[in-house]
Amino acid sequence: MEDQFFKDFPIVISPTHLVQPLADSPVAVTVIDRELIDAMGVRQIPDLLRRVVGFVVAYESNLVPVVSYHGLNGGYTHRMQVLIDGRSVYDPVFGGVHWATLPLVIEDIERIEVVRGPNAATDGANAFLSTISIITRQAAEDRGTTLQTRIGNNGIRDLYVRQGQTSNRLDYRLSAAFQEDQGVKNRYDHQQVYYLAGRLEARPSADTQVSALMGYKKGEFQYGFEDPTTAPSFGLCFSPHTRPIHDGYAQLRWEHNPNATEQTVFQTYFSELKAKTAYQQPTVCGGLWDERTYLVRRYDADVRRRWTPFENARLVVGAGARLDQVEAFDQVDGFPGSPWRNDVENQHQRLFGNLEYRFAKGWLLNMGGLLERHSLMDGEVFFSPRVALNYHLTDAQTLRFGWSRAVRIPSFLEETWNNDLWAQKGSLAAETIESREIGYLGQFPDWGLRLDLRIFRNRTRDLLNIVFDQSPLQTLNGGYATITGFEAQTQWDITSTTTLRFAYAFTTIDSDNPFEIHYTNSTPRHISDLFLTHQLRDDLMASLGFNYVSNMEWLEGGTPVSSARYLDFHLARKLKLPRSTGTIAFTAQNLLGDQASYLDTNIVGRQFFLTLKFDLD
C-alpha cells in the first residue's frame, strides 16, 4: 500500500496530447471540443464545422457533403487536408475528402482542431487553404456500455453501440453504428451507412503507449436526379442509381515519453477506399450506362521526435513515406474510350522540422518547413516553409505575424485520367500559395471574453483548373487567385451558465478567372455564425445556432446559390436511472426551412430528431 506513493503511473498527458496554447501557435486555430460537439447535437460530421469562422458547409448530396474554406472549389475541396488521428483521409483520386464515408462517427470524436491557413510546413502538400485535424476519443475515456438510438423526420434512423473497458495496462473500445436518412429534399438521396471501429491501447511501461486502431464504413448511397434531363451535368445524365462505398483503415502507433519535454512517435497505417461513379450517356437519358469503379490503397509510415535542444526551445523533426495506389476501371464497355483501365501510383517521401524558440521575454519564434517528393510529379521536390512571430503583449494578449508557403499537387484524375469523360494531358505543375497574416488573440477573464482576430492575404499561382464547360473535361494550369479577408471569432461567457460564440468572416477573391471559371465568386463575401448555449438546470441544456452565408457560386458542376440562413436548436436532458445514466435530446436543424445548397435546385429542408442515449457501467 506504500506502492502508490513511490510507483510510476502511465504517462497520460504526453506532448502530443497536449494542446499547444493558442497564444503560442504559429497559425490561426479553431477548436471544437467534446463539450461543443455535445452542445450542437448534430449527427453528421460536416455540420460541426459550421461553427468554425469562415467555413461553409453544403450538401451536393448525401454522398457528397461539401466543406469549404476560402472557396475555389466545387464538390471536392482540393485545397483542404483532413487528418483523423494523424491519418490523412484526403483522397488522391478526386483530390478531396469523402465526408460521408469517413470511417468515423461523431460519437467517437474527442476534438477537432481546424488550422485556418496553409499548414504544409507540417502536413505537406494539399494542406493548402486549411487543415482539419480530428482527434478521436481514447478507449479509456469510454469505459462501459453505451446504447444510442435516434429517430426523426426525413427518414432519420440511427443506432450507435459502444463497449469499452480499461484494465491495468490495456484498454479497448468497440463501436458500431447504423445511420439512415433521405438527404437532400428533391434528390434521389437515401443513404444507409454501417460503421464498425475498434481500438486497443496498451501501456507496456509507464512511459510507453502502443495503440492499434481499426475502422470500417460501408455505405449504400442513392445518387442522381429525379429528372436527370433538366439537371446541370456537362452533357451527361445522372439518372437515379445506387453507389456502394467501402472505406476502411488499420493504424498502429507507438509513443515513447521518457520525460515531459521529450517524445518519440512512430506511426504506420493502411487505408483502402473503394468507390463507384455511374452515369448515363444522354440521348435524353436513354443512353448506355457507364459504371466506373476505383480502389485507392494508402500505406504510410511516419516517425517524429520532439525534444528541447537548448533552453527556451522546442524542436520537432520527422520523416515519413507514403505509397498511394489506385486501380480504376470501367465496368461497361461500348463507350468511346472504353474499356478503360487506369492503374497508377504515387510514391511520396517527406522530411520536416519545426523550431519553437522563446528568444526574448514575450517573444516566440516558430520556424519550420517540410521537404517532399512525389513520383507522380516526376520526382520534383517541393519545400513548404513557415515563419511566425508571436508577441505576447501581456499574459492574456498576443499578436501574431505569420508567413508561409504551400503547394497543392494534382490529383490522379487531374494528372492521368483519359477516357470518354476526361482527356488529361499530364505534366501538370503544382499550384502554389503564399500566405501572410496578422493575428490577435485576447483573453479578458473579468468579462469572460475571448477574442481571435486576423487579417490575411493568400496569393495562389498556377491554379490547377478543372475546365468543366468543355467535353472531354480537362485540367489545365493557369491564372491566379488572391484571397484577402478578415476573421473574428469570439467567445463570451455571459454568466456561468450562458455562453455566446460569435464568428464573422469577410472574404474577397481577386482572380483573372482563367478558363472562365468564376473563382471571384467562389467564396461568400460574408459568413457569420452565432451559437448560444445555456444551462437551464444541472441536468438540462439548450443551444441555439444561427449561420448566415451570403450568395456565392460553387465551381466544377455546382451553380451560383443565393444566401442561406440556417437556424438550429438543441435541447438535452440528462437522466439518472438505476445503475445507469442517460440523455434524452431533441434537435431541430434548419428551422427557417428550405435552403438551396450547392445547386440552386438542391433543397435542404427542416430536420427534427429525437436522441435517446443510455450509459451502462
Add this chain to the structure above:
Amino acid sequence: MRNFNFNQLKYAATLALLSCTFAATFTAFGRPPLQISVLLTQNTDAYQSFVDALQTQLRRTLGDQAQIQVQSGETPAEDAATLLVAVGWPAAQRVLRRDPSIPVIATFFSQYSITADLTRYEPQRLAPLTVLYLDQPVERYLRLIRAALPHATRVGVLYGPSSRKQSTALRAAAQRDRFTLKEVELTAQDNVVRVLDSLLAMIDVLLVLPDPEVSSDKNVYPLLLSSYRRGIPVIGFSKAYVHAGALAAVYSTPQQLGQQTATMIIHFLQSNPRHFPPPQPPVDFQISVNPSVARSLGLTMPDEQALYQHVRAFEAVSR
C-alpha cells in the same frame, strides 16, 4: 522569529544539539553500542534511499556508537536490538507480531489504508511504538491549491474506501481555508469515468488523495485523461502523478522520511525515561509541478521553490 517555526531549521538545530549531548554521554560512560535494526519490506530504490538517509543522519549524530543493521525479507530481527525500524506495512506487521518487547518505529505506509490497523497490535505490546505515516496532512494539499491556483475555490475530491477516512479532516480544513468542497465516492464497482463526469462540471480543481482504489492502475489513466480534457487541473500525492499528467503534487521523498525517522530515533534515545514522539505525518515535503500541463491549461504559476515557500509560510502562520 518566524524562521524558527520552519520545521527544517528546528530539526537541524535539535539534531545539532543532540549530537553534542550524545557524543558527551557515550564518551563519559562507555555504554555498549546501540543496536538499531532496520527491516525493509522490499529492496526497491525508494527503500534504499530511505535507508541511506537514515544511516547518514544517524552516523552524523551518533558516530560509531550505533550499530545499524539492515535486513530485508523474512529474516528475524536481532534479539539484542535496542530499537527496530520497520519499513513498509508487511515488515511492520511481522515486527509487531514477533517482537513485543523491542521499541518499534513503523513507517512507509498510509494511515488510512484499510489493512494498516495498528490498534490490533498495540494492546499486546510491552515496548513503545510510534509511526511515521506517508500521508501528508490534508491542509497541505489545500495550501498547495491556494498557492498554485489562487482563483480556484471549488475543490473536487474523489474518495475511495481508504481516503474516505480523511473526509472529516478535509472538510474542516476546507472550511477553514474557505474552499467549497465537492465530494464524490468511488467504489470498486464504479466506473471512474462516469463518476468523474458529473464532478468535473462543478469544480475548479480535482484533489486526488492517496487511495489504492482511486489510483489503481485501471483508474489513474482515465482519471487524468478525463480531467485534462475538461481543462480541470489535478493535484496529486506523488512525483509520478505529476509526471503522468497531474498539474502538481505535494509529497515527501524517501530521503526526507529517512531523516525524520532518524530524528525520531534520536529523540527516543535522548529521552528519559525513553519514549517515542507520538505517531506523526511527514514534516518536510517537496512540491512538483508539470510545466507542460500548466502551459496547455493556460495557467501561469509560481515555480516549485516559490510554491514550497508559500506552503511552508502558510504552515508557519497557522502553527
